[in-house]
Amino acid sequence: MEKELLQVKDLQMVFENKKRSFTAVDNLSFSIQRGKTLGIVGESGSGKTMASLSVMGLLPNQGRISAGEIIFEGKDLRKCSEAEMNKIRGSEMSMIFQDSMMSLDQVYTVGYQISEAILAHEKLSRQEAKSRALSLIGAVGIPHPDRVYDSYPFELSGGMCQRIMIAIALSCNPKLLFADEPTTALDVTVQAQILDLLKDMQKKYQMGIVLITHDLGVVSEIADNVIVLYAGQSMEIGSTEVIMHNPSHPYTSGLMKAIPKVGEKKDMLYSIDGMVPDIRHMPKGCRFCTRCPLADDRCREEQPQMREIEPGHFARCHKAVPQAKGGC
Ligand SMILES: Nc1ncnc2c1ncn2[C@@H]1O[C@H](COP(=O)(O)OP(=O)(O)O)[C@@H](O)[C@H]1O
Ligand SMILES: [Mg+2]
Numbered sequence: 450m451e452k453e454l455l456q457v458k459d460l461q462m463v464f465e466n467k468k469r470s471f472t473a474v475d476n477l478s479f480s481i482q483r484g485k486t487l488g489i490v491g492e493s494g495s496g497k498t499m500a501s502l503s504v505m506g507l508l509p510n511q512g513r514i515s516a517g518e519i520i521f522e523g524k525d526l527r528k529c530s531e532a533e534m535n536k537i538r539g540s541e542m543s544m545i546f547q548d549s550m551m552s553l554d555q556v557y558t559v560g561y562q563i564s565e566a567i568l569a570h571e572k573l574s575r576q577e578a579k580s581r582a583l584s585l586i587g588a589v590g591i592p593h594p595d596r597v598y599d600s601y602p603f604e605l606s607g608g609m610c611q612r613i614m615i616a617i618a619l620s621c622n623p624k625l626l627f628a629d630e631p632t633t634a635l636d637v638t639v640q641a642q643i644l645d646l647l648k649d650m651q652k653k654y655q656m657g658i659v660l661i662t663h664d665l666g667v668v669s670e671i672a673d674n675v676i677v678l679y680a681g682q683s684m685e686i687g688s689t690e691v692i693m694h695n696p697s698h699p700y701t702s703g704l705m706k707a708i709p710k711v712g713e714k715k716d717m718l719y720s721i722d723g724m725v726p727d728i729r730h731m732p733k734g735c736r737f738c739t740r741c742p743l744a745d746d747r748c749r750e751e752q753p754q755m756r757e758i759e760p761g762h763f764a765r766c767h768k769a770v771p772q773a774k775g776g777c
Contacts, residue, residue, distance in 0.1 A: 453520075454625055454657045455504065456480040460517035462496075462503045464728065471728040473499045473512070475681040483624065484651065486658040488672030488689065490665050490704065494725040496681040497661045498547055501627040505544055506534040521625070539570035543623035545614055547630045547661075552614075553602040559613045560586070560598030566620040585616040588653075590646055608639035612646065619650060629661045637709075644670050665701075666708035669693050677701045680726050680736040683755065687762040697758055697769040699741045735766070743768050 462474035474496045481487045489497050502508050504519055506526065519526040521542065526534065546552060554562060563582040567573065573581070579598070586594035589612040602610055611631065618626060628647060632640040648671060651658055660672055668675055668689065675692040677685040677700060685698040696702050703721040723740040726732060735753050738744040747767055755765045 452482065453480045454483050454522065455659075456518070456520040457500075457504065458518040458520075460500065460503060460519065461515045462499050462508065462512060463515045464511050465513065466511065470515070472515075472731075473681050473728050474503060477517075477676075477678070477681075477683055479676055479683075479686075481625070481657040481659060483657050484655045485674070486651065486660055486672045488668030488675045489659060489661045489678055490663065490668050490675060491678035492663050492704075492721075492725050494680075494727075495678040497663075497678055498629055500678070501544065501629060501659060501661060505538060505542065505627065506531075507538075507544075536570075540621050541623055542625045542627075543618045543621055544627040545618045545629060545631050548634075553610055555602055558599050558601055559605065559610075560600075563598075563613065563616055563620060566617045570621050581620075582616075585620060586613070588650070589613070589616045589619070590642070606639075608635055608642065611635060611639075611643055615643070615646065615650070619654070622654060623656060625657045625659070627659045627661065630663070631660070632667060633662070633664075640667070641670075647671065664708065665693070665704045669708075677704065680731060681728065682736055682765060683763075684737065684766070685762075685764045686755075691759075691762050695762070697762065697764040698737075698766045699743050699768075700737050703740075 457480065458478050460474055460477045461472060463470040463472050477500055479487060489500065491497055499512065503514050504526070514527060521537065529537065553559065560579065560582055563585060564575065564578040567578045567581050583594045583598055586597055591597050591609065591612055632643050635643060644667065647658060650656065660668065662668060672689045675687060675689050676683050677698060679700050685692060685696065685701045692701060696705060706719045707721065709718055721740055726736060726739065732738050734749045734751050735741065735744065738748040741748065753765045753767045755763050756769065757763050758769050
C-alpha cells in the first residue's frame with residue numbers, strides 16, 4: 450500500500466457560542482498520497498473551507514476541532530504546538546485561500562510579496578530571494594518575470610494574480626497543497642489554464658493536492674478521488690471515474706446536472722432547488738432529505754450511515770444501490 454501523506458480520521462469541527470455548539474464538519478475521514486489529487490466538492494456552506502482550515506490549524510476564533518485525528522507524515526497535528534504548526538505551514542503544507550486574490554496587498558509589488566513569503570521560512574539574502582521569486586514567477590507560466598516582479602496587483606489580470614497566489618503557495622515547496630476554489634473567480638479559459646498549471650506543478654514537485662470546489666466539472670479535470678460533502682458530512686466517496694460515471698447519491702447526481710455545459714448561458718444553469726441547511730438547523734434524518742427527489746419517511750427520520758456499495762465506493766443514502774455500468 451502506498452504511504453499516506455495525510456490521514457484525517459473522524460474529524461469533527463464545531464462553532465461555539467456561550468450557550469451551544471454547532472457542528473460544521475461532522476465525522477469526516479479522508480486520506481491523500483503524494484502526487485495525488487483529492488477533490489472535495491459541495492455547494493457553498495457544505496464545510497469545505499472549515500475542513501481544510503482544520504487541517505491547516507487556521508480555524509477562526511469561535512471554531513475548534515472537537516474530535517478526530519489529523520496525521521500528516523506520521524505526525525499527529527492536533528498535538529503540535531502553534532510554533533510547530535507554523536513551521537509545518539511554512540515548509541510542508543500550504544494553502545491557496547478562497548478569495549485569495551483579495552489577500553494580495555495592493556500597496557506592494559507582487560515580486561516583493563513573493564520574496565517576503567520566501568524569506569519568511571528560509572534564511573536567504575534579499576537578492577537570493579528575488580532570484581527564487583523570479584524563477585517561481587516563470588514557473589507559474591508568467592512571461593517576462595522581471596517585468597511582472599515590479600508590478601502591483603491592480604496592474605495585473607485576475608488570472609495573473611491567481612498565478613501569483615499559486616507562486617506564493619508554492620514558495621515553500623510544499624508536500625501538500627490545499628487549493629480552495631482556486632478558479633472560481635476566473636473565466637473558463639483561464640480556469641483551464643490554472644488547472645493545467647496545478648497539474649504541471651504537481652508532476653514537478655510530487656505534491657498531494659486537496660482541490661476544493663463547488664463545481665464537479667473542475668474536479669473531473671484533475672482529481673483522482675472525490676469526496677462529496679453536504680452540510681458538513683461526506684455523502685459519497687469514490688474514484689473520480691466512479692463518481693462521474695456511476696454516482697449513487699442523489700446529491701451527487703444534482704451536482705452533475707449543475708456542471709456548466711459549453712456555451713450554456715449563466716441564467717440557464719441548473720441548480721438544485723433549495724439551500725444547504727444552516728448548521729444551527731440541521732434536518733433530523735438525512736441532511737439532504739429536504740431537497741432530495743427520492744426522500745421518504747425513513748429518510749426524514751433516520752440518518753443514513755456511510756455504506757460501501759461496491760469496493761472503494763461509499764454513499765450515505767438509504768436508497769443507494771450500485772448501478773450497472775452502461776454500454777458493452
Ligand atoms: N465564523 C463562523 N461562525 C459560525 N459559523 C460559521 C463561521 N464560518 C462559517 N460558518 C458556517 O460553517 C459552515 C461551513 O462553512 P464553510 O466551510 O465556509 O463552507 P464552504 O467552504 O463549503 O462554503 C456554514 O454553515 C457556515 O455558515
Ligand atoms: Mg469555502
